[in-house]
Amino acid sequence: MSERGFTVQGARLGIYLNDHLAGATFGVGIARRIAHQHRRSGGGADLERIAEDIAQDRQTLLAIMGSLGVPARRYKIYGGWAAERLARLKSNGVLYRRSGLSALIELETLRLGVEGKTLIWRTLLVIATDRHDLDESLLRSLLSRARDQIETLEALRLEAVAATFSPESG
Template structure:
């Protein structure tokens, strides 16, 4: 069972590597100062979560997997290339889809904290970790990403020229 937990924690550790890459790009490309501040803070939060995951692995006598971390980073970079092709600039599909992927990842982190809260009684070395608080923080992060995702949807999805022409024909 510990091997499965070790793999699960390593999978989340690997996923966070890709998330940091994406968040850094968002922080560098978004136009709104509020969005930039949000993504800078989110990047720091995800880096802190990575350190916590490493500590959870270590205190439970498990190891972080270099292979899984490299594989996760490589997977993230390949997916990132597709999004770059779509464009990360405001109004581009890549920004919207990237934020959607990030929202899903943050929701996955929330579910990680819920699962670890359920099994934490079997790991007394984790007694100082407030998994409920981590879950609540993940909910706030997810809601923040969702706010900016919806903003990006408004910019990227409607074809304004086509809609304007359609309205002109009706009118």
């Protein structure tokens, strides 16, 4: 046992959950930014819904951490926030404005983040078999929602691929 009654496994779970919390913080920022930038496009409503879902999933993760007695580490939250801000600086081949490549890379980044989110829900489902403080039906619902988000993001990504690499895109 360590301080606060944590076992080694409990400490590892705390680190794991906080790492995913940092990723979720990054994901909320990028999802909201993408939704805002594409609010008038054909996929704008889908992106807005996904951004809202991702924000809700982050809150759910915080609630799960609280129910497990895992404190949220502020430095991890700030790290996720800072990483999202730094990601805005990446080169897109155009100096002063966004390019189609920006949208494609952002959609891919967001999809990868949602893929990562499916992993935490799957991991918690495995752990839930031995714990009564994890709601398996909630975790299954979160996993299903993440899979739906992946399908939507993939459809939007394929549209961005076609627009970015078509001969007319110049």
